[in-house]
Amino acid sequence: xxxxxxxxxxxxxxxxxxxxxxxxxxxxxxxxxxxxxxxxxxxxxxxxxxxxxxxxxxxxxxxxxxxxxxxxxxxxxxxxxxxxxxxxxxxxxxxxxxxxxxxxxxxxxxxxxxxxxxxxxxxxxxxxxxxxxxxxxxxxxxxxxxxxxxxxxxxxxxxxxxxxxxxxxxxxxxxxxxxxxxxxxxxxxxxxxxxxxxxxxxxxxxxxxxxxxxxxxxxxxxxxxxxxxxxxxxxxxxxxxxxxxxxxxxxxxxxxxxxxxxxxxxxxxxxxxxxxxxxxxxxxxxxxxxxxxxx
Amino acid sequence: xxxxxxxxxxxxxxxxxxxxxxxxxxxxxxxxxxxxxxxxxxxxxxxxxxxxxxxxxxxxxxxxxxxxxxxxxxxxxxxxxxxxxxxxxxxxxxxxxxxxxxxxxxxxxxxxxxxxxxxxxxxxxxxxxxxxxxxxxxxxxxxxxxxxxxxxxxxxxxxxxxxxxxxxxxxxxxxxxxxxxxxxxxxxxxxxxxxxxxxxxxxxxxxxxxxxxxxxxxxxxxxxxxxxxxxxxxxxxxxxxxxxxxxxxxxxxxxxxxxxxxxxxxxxxxxxxxxxxxxxxxxxxxxxxxxxxxxxxxxxxxxxxxxxxxxxx
Amino acid sequence: xxxxxxxxxxxxxxxxxxxxxxxxxxxxxxxxxxxxxxxxxxxxxxxxxxxxxxxxxxxxxxxxxxxxxxxxxxxxxxxxxxxxxxxxxxxxxxxxxxxxxxxxxxxxxxxxxxxxxxxxxxxxxxxxxxxxxxxxxxxxxxxxxxxxxxxxxxxxxxxxxxxxxxxxxxxxxxxxxxxxxxxxxxxxxxxxxxxxxxxxxxxxxxxxxxxxxxxxxxxxxxxxxxxxxxxxxxxxxxxxxxxxxxxxxxxxxxxxxxxxxxxxxxx
Numbered sequence: 076x077x078x079x080x081x082x083x084x085x086x087x088x089x090x091x092x093x094x095x096x097x098x099x100x101x102x103x104x105x106x107x108x109x110x111x112x113x114x115x116x117x118x119x120x121x122x123x124x125x126x127x128x129x130x131x132x133x134x135x136x137x138x139x140x141x142x143x144x145x146x147x148x149x150x151x152x153x154x155x156x157x158x159x160x161x162x163x164x165x166x167x168x169x170x171x172x173x174x175x176x177x178x179x180x181x182x183x184x185x186x187x188x189x190x191x192x193x194x195x196x197x198x199x200x201x202x203x204x205x206x207x208x209x210x211x212x213x214x215x216x217x218x219x220x221x222x223x224x225x226x227x228x229x230x231x232x233x234x235x236x237x238x239x240x241x242x243x244x245x246x247x248x249x250x251x252x253x254x255x256x257x258x259x260x261x262x263x264x265x266x267x268x269x270x271x272x273x274x275x276x277x278x279x280x281x282x283x284x285x286x287x288x289x290x291x292x293x294x295x296x297x298x299x300x301x302x303x304x305x306x307x308x309x310x311x312x313x314x315x316x317x318x319x320x321x322x323x324x325x326x327x328x329x330x331x332x333x334x335x336x337x338x339x340x341x342x343x344x345x346x347x348x349x350x351x352x353x354x355x356x357x358x359x360x361x362x363x364x365x366x367x368x369x370x
Numbered sequence: 371x372x373x374x375x376x377x378x379x380x381x382x383x384x385x386x387x388x389x390x391x392x393x394x395x396x397x398x399x400x401x402x403x404x405x406x407x408x409x410x411x412x413x414x415x416x417x418x419x420x421x422x423x424x425x426x427x428x429x430x431x432x433x434x435x436x437x438x439x440x441x442x443x444x445x446x447x448x449x450x451x452x453x454x455x456x457x458x459x460x461x462x463x464x465x466x467x468x469x470x471x472x473x474x475x476x477x478x479x480x481x482x483x484x485x486x487x488x489x490x491x492x493x494x495x496x497x498x499x500x501x502x503x504x505x506x507x508x509x510x511x512x513x514x515x516x517x518x519x520x521x522x523x524x525x526x527x528x529x530x531x532x533x534x535x536x537x538x539x540x541x542x543x544x545x546x547x548x549x550x551x552x553x554x555x556x557x558x559x560x561x562x563x564x565x566x567x568x569x570x571x572x573x574x575x576x577x578x579x580x581x582x583x584x585x586x587x588x589x590x591x592x593x594x595x596x597x598x599x600x601x602x603x604x605x606x607x608x609x610x611x612x613x614x615x616x617x618x619x620x621x622x623x624x625x626x627x628x629x630x631x632x633x634x635x636x637x638x639x640x641x642x643x644x645x646x647x648x649x650x651x652x653x654x655x656x657x658x659x660x661x662x663x664x665x666x667x668x669x670x671x672x673x674x675x676x677x678x679x680x681x682x683x
Numbered sequence: 684x685x686x687x688x689x690x691x692x693x694x695x696x697x698x699x700x701x702x703x704x705x706x707x708x709x710x711x712x713x714x715x716x717x718x719x720x721x722x723x724x725x726x727x728x729x730x731x732x733x734x735x736x737x738x739x740x741x742x743x744x745x746x747x748x749x750x751x752x753x754x755x756x757x758x759x760x761x762x763x764x765x766x767x768x769x770x771x772x773x774x775x776x777x778x779x780x781x782x783x784x785x786x787x788x789x790x791x792x793x794x795x796x797x798x799x800x801x802x803x804x805x806x807x808x809x810x811x812x813x814x815x816x817x818x819x820x821x822x823x824x825x826x827x828x829x830x831x832x833x834x835x836x837x838x839x840x841x842x843x844x845x846x847x848x849x850x851x852x853x854x855x856x857x858x859x860x861x862x863x864x865x866x867x868x869x870x871x872x873x874x875x876x877x878x879x880x881x882x883x884x885x886x887x888x889x890x891x892x893x894x895x896x897x898x899x900x901x902x903x904x905x906x907x908x909x910x911x912x913x914x915x916x917x918x919x920x921x922x923x924x925x926x927x928x929x930x931x932x933x934x935x936x937x938x939x940x941x942x943x944x945x946x947x948x949x950x
Contacts, residue, residue, distance in 0.1 A: 262529040264469065265539040265658065291656065297532060299539050301409045302656045305393035322466055328412065328542045331404045436777055492700070565791050572788070573775040578740065580844070581764030581792035626778045 110224040113189050113217075114197075114209040123230030124184035124206075128177050130169045131188040133212055133352040135160050137222050138186075140238055140353045143229040149180040156346060156354075172196040178203055184228060188212050213294065215277050218351055219243040238353060245356055250280035255366050257284045257310040257341065258303055258334070263323040265297050274351045275312075282362035284310070304332045310369065312341040314349055341365055372624050376637040380418075383641050387414035387648045392655050413541035417647040417661075418640035419549045420538075420606045421616075423557075423598045425639020428613030429620075429631050430560050430595035433567040434588060435497035442599040442613035445504035449511030450480025451603040452534050456515045459527055469533065470545075470604040477600035480507050485592060495588040536607035536662040538647050545605055552601055556594035557636070563591050564628035571626075609662045612639050615669045622676050642669060686715035688752070689766070689848045689880045690737050695746035697729075697736050706732040708904040709746070714882055716847060719874045721891035721912075722884045724901035725925055730884045731772075733901065734852060737882075738767060751847075764792035768841030770834070772852040776825060782836050783821045786811055789843030811842035814877075815869060831862025838869065848880040849873065855887060863887070867894045892916055892937045900924055912937055 109119040128149030129135040135154040138147050144159060151169035154160050166176040171192035177185055177200060185200055187193040189209040197207040208228065210221040219242040226235020257279060259269035269275045270291030279286045287306040288296065311334045313321055320340055323329045330336040347358050388400070388410050395403045427442040434440075454476020458468045487503035488495040519527045566587045569577035574584050599613070620634040646664040653659065692712040698705045707729045714720050722730050735741040737748055739755035748755040751766060758766075768789070789811065790804040812818045815835045820828065828836065834854055841849055849870065855863040871894050873879050885891050891898060892912040900907045900915060902924045908915040916938040918931045928943040 262532075263540070264466075264533055265537045267529060267532070288656065296657045297537075297539075297660075298656050299392070299409075299651045299658055301405055301651070302392040304405060304409070305391075306656075322464075326466060326542060328408045328540075331408045436775065438777070562796060565794065569788060569791060571775065571777050573771075573773065575740075576769075576771050576774045578760055579738070579764065579767070579769035579771060580788060580840075581761040583760050621778065626780065627784075 108227055108230075110208065110227050112208045112224070113211040114194060116209070118206060118208045118228070120184065120206060120228060124182075124228050126180065126182045126184070127229065128166060128180050128182040128185045129154065130166075130172050130177075130186060130193070131212065131350075132156065133218075133350050134186045134188075134210070134221075134225070135163075136352045136354070137218075137225055137235075137238070138229065141222065141226055141229070141231045141234040143225070143231050146229060148182060149177060174199045174203070178205060184208065186210070186225065212351060213272075214274055215242070215246040215351055215355060218353070218355065219246065222353075241356070242353070245281070245359075248281060251283040251363075253280070253283050253285040255284045255310065256287050256306075256308045257312050258287050258306070258308040259312045259314070260303075260321075261295065261314065263321065263329070266300055266303065267295050268298055268303070270294060270296050275348070278348070278355070278359055278362060279312070281359045282366060284362070284366055300328055300331065307332075308334055310334055310339050310341050310366070312343055314343050314345050316344050316346070318342050339369060341369075372630075372634060373637075376634065376641070379641050380637060383644045383648070384414055384418075387417070387644050390648055390652050392652075408543075409541075412543045412546050413538045413647065414644055415546050416541040416549065416605065417538050417644040419546065419553065420602045420609070420640075421612055421643025422636040422640035423549075423553055423602045424609065424612040424643070425616040425620075425635035425637075426557060426560055426632055427595040427598045427602070428639075429617040429628065429635045430563070430567070430591050431613070432617055433570055433628065434495075434591050434595070435500055436571065436573075437497065437501070438618065439614070440501070441610065442595065442602075443508075443608060443610060445500060445596065446480040446484050446507030446511065447477045447504075447596060447599050447603060448534075448608040449508035449515070450476040450478070450483075451600070451608065452476070452531075453511040453515045453518075454479070455534055456518050456527060459529075460518050473534075473607075474600050474604035476511070477603050478597070480511060481593070481596040481600065483507050485589075485596075488592075494585060495592060500592070532660070534607045535660040536609040537650070537658065537660055538606055539651075539658065549601060549605060553598065556598045557632075559590060559594045560598075561632055563587060563594075564632055567591065567628045568626075606661070609643065609665060611662070611665045611669045612643055615673045616642060619673060619676055622679075686717050687847070688713060688715050689750065690714045690882070691747075691749045691752075692733070692737055693747045693749075695733070695736055695748060696744045697732055697741055698744050699732075705744070705904050707736065707743075707901075710899075710901070710904070710906045712737070712899055712906075712909070714848060714880050716880045717874060717878050718897060719871060719881045719895045720883070720897045720899065721895035722882065722899050722901065723886075723888055723891055724907075727903075728901040729904040730901055731852060732904075734850060734882070734884060738769065738850070739763065761792050764844055764846075766846055767848045767850060768844040768846035769850045770837045770841050770852065770854055772856070774837070780825055781821075782817065782823050782825065782828070783808060783812075785825060785836060786821075786840045786843050789840040792844055807845060808839075808843050811839040814842055814873060815839040829862075831858050831865065834858065834862070834866060835869070838866070842873070846879070848882065851881070851883045851885075853884050853886065855885065855890075863890065870894070888916065888921070889939050892939060893935070916940065 107119050107121050108123060109117060112118050125146055126148045127146050129138055129147055130151055132154040135150050136156055138144055139157050139160060147163050149166045150160055150163045152165045167173040174196055182205055185205055185207045187197055187207060187209050189211050197209055200207050211217050212221060219239040222235050222239040222242060226232045259275050261267050268288045270293050271289045272292055272294035276286045276289060287308045320338060324335055347354060388406060391410055393405045395405055400406055424442055431442055432438055432440045451473040454472035455469055458472035484500060484503040484507050488500045566582040569580045569582045578584050616635050616639040620631055620638055624630050624634050646668055647661050650659045650661045650664045695707050695710045696705055697707040710733060724730050736743055739758055750758055786808050790807060812821060815838050817835045817839050820832055820836060855866055867890050870881050874881050895912060898912050898915045899909045907924055908920050918929060921929050921940055930941045930943060931938045932941060
């Protein structure tokens with residue numbers, strides 16, 4: 076080989092390497108694919124994954140969105156979007172994942188959300204020779220990187236990249252100036268509200284609503300009815316598929332909260348609002364629409 | 371004299387409970403504020419009643435099993451309540467009363483089971499059998515609870531556990547009314563058992579020779595104390611330490627005769643729990659601590675202090 | 684003057700559930716006021732069972748027990764506690780208490796359900812303490828008392844019940860000579876001075892012989908002999924019941940038992 080050709084090849088490789096290091100996510104390895112997952116593990120595949128088991132509804136959505144839907148051979152019982160996902164066999168509710176059910180699908184890649192029980196399940200799957208990858212998925216910012224790496228592993232980098240860019244731009248949007256305030260109440264006895272550490276708080280901010288518990292840094296917190304009343308949110312947001320006021324709405328002690336007393340509830344369907352995913356923008360638009368439609 | 375002291379402490383505690391809180395209620399508006407009437411007052415009253423019930427129940431059970439380490443929850447009631455609560459949530463039972471009712475039924479079920487165990491082989495509620503039976507029933511209930519939790523949807527059940535760890539955030543006038551109607555009967559029964567319980571401290575046979583109908587006494591006291599505790603759990607979850615420590619504190623301060631011990635433990639238990647609840651909702655505002663943690667943090671050093679004073683004197 | 688019949692046990696047979704033989708078999712006993720009865724017998728002979736049955740705690744298989752001419756089973760525990768004061772063998776002491784508090788417990792059968800302690804009750808406590816020579820112990824904590832003092836206090840508690848009959852179950856079991864004698868003298872004085880009846884289970888055959896008016900010896904649930912000490916405590920009877928050779932010597936008109944050594948060659 077002529078020296079100049081060698082040098083070009085080397086330069087190209089170096090350029091690619093430098094460019095990839097800037098992202099810090101993946102490096103094309105000669106003859107294989109590799110990413111670093113959120114548990115700090117280096118996950119390598121010889122060829123792009125052909126049989127993927129997804130253990131989180133968001134991952135299922137992403138996989139279908141980037142055109143890798145036909146490679147999904149297993150999903151959790153909760154994965155209900157897009158509708159095509161329902162034709163994929165379920166491997167249980169995934170909490171914790173049934174290692175046997177997953178292995179029975181003969182996957183070459185299993186995608187898990189990073190949590191204690193899932194890490195343990197991943198280790199067991201690895202012992203069976205099945206590759207696993209763990210992603211954090213609590214915040215809007217984590218959607219982009221997860222999408223990109225899924226794209227690498229399934230050979231759908233181009234589509235993954237364009238979806239990721241949409242997610243990243245959404246995540247980097249500054250909060251819309253808020254004209255309304257709300258509180259997310261997920262449980263009534265004891266009262267549990269959503270704080271800044273949660274994806275829902277971010278959604279609200281992008282939709283132009285201020286979460287009155289934004290000062291609480293954890294994803295959720297136990298508070299008293301009085302605190303909610305004192306902060307006087309304009310709306311009470313409830314994650315539910317129905318439009319029926321929650322059961323505590325008629326209780327006198329809850330009616331001290333103005334939004335409960337005046338029945339200003341926002342009923343947010345779980346499928347769209349319950350988890351961060353590719354339809355985040357749609358969720359934000361829907362929330363904004365409802366806020367503006369309310370009196 | 372002691373009742374004057376307790377009454378003063380009670381007034382101070384109530385005042386604190388009514389005036390402190392995250393909502394800034396100006397002093398002038400206090401009497402008109404719905405925050406006071408619908409939230410703080412029923413909550414303070416309920417905490418007082420539950421604390422009193424737990425204190426009295428603790429006195430009764432310590433006398434019954436003749437063991438100063440007895441706590442109302444030693445007899446499997448908390449396990450039963452937890453199981454009831456979890457079943458109610460797993461089955462999505464409707465209505466705001468589903469959870470407390472189910473917890474109550476669970477606690478009473480555990481009580482009946484331990485009672486039955488205590489009668490096996492003519493044991494006649496032998497204290498050791500009661501304690502062992504309580505531990506066994508509690509462990510069994512906890513195991514079934516864990517099984518249900520592992521098979522059902524996780525989030526709602528996590529919230530059920532938060533409820534079980536104790537708290538008064540759900541306090542309402544309706545709840546207060548329920549307790550006010552329910553509690554007097556077991557309390558009166560326990561008050562009537564005060565003298566026989568003094569005798570029981572000598573042992574079952576000596577007590578009989580001094581005129582106590584020990585068989586009836588044990589059954590009646592066990593059932594009354596358990597029913598009081600079951601109601602407390604149904605309304606406020608499992609709040610430990612009150613039933614264990616308050617009887618000891620009152621005994622140290624005001625003697626062991628039950629005629630004194632029942633009323634003082636009722637008042638002291640109520641004061642302790644109301645104070646603990648006020649702390650629970652103000653110390654880490656806007657968040658809340660589970661009340662059971664605060665009762666332990668407040669109760670244990672108090673008890674240690676009293677113990678030192680008593681052993682020195 | 685006919686002495687009042689307090690307890691009448693007639694042909695009593697008792698058996699505990701699952702036991703191979705009767706605990707008591709055809710035992711009779713009459714205790715009248717002003718009489719000091721001693722109940723003797725080897726371990727397991729049924730003495731405590733007789734006591735429990737006499738006080739209505741154990742239901743007989745056969746026979747009758749009457750207290751003040753009423754069947755024992757008809758008495759409520761409270762009413763019975765006003766007639767019979769018992770000093771049981773064992774009692775528990777869970778929380779610290781003072782002497783006057785524990786003696787006051789003896790007044791409980793006389794107190795009304797929600798009523799308070801009256802002057803008459805305190806007077807009864809005072810009298811009981813005086814009778815047992817325990818007035819100076821009144822403010823002491825129970826756990827500071829010696830064995831003898833503790834027994835006197837428990838006896839005072841039984842006296843505070845203002846009973847007609849005192850029942851004591853091995854009251855001198857762990858007492859030294861002086862306290863043992865003092866206790867027997869005290870019971871004798873109460874019987875003589877206040878006209879009480881007394882029934883005492885004891886292992887101390889000699890003191891029973893010295894102090895008691897009537898002795899009942901039980902063996903394997905059966906009454907072996909009943910009557911005055913001189914009539915009952917003969918060498919043949921004692922040797923048979925206690926399975927040990929003895930000599931009987933009179934002292935102050937009462938038989939005293941002297942156990943003989945088994946091994947002749949020992950010094």
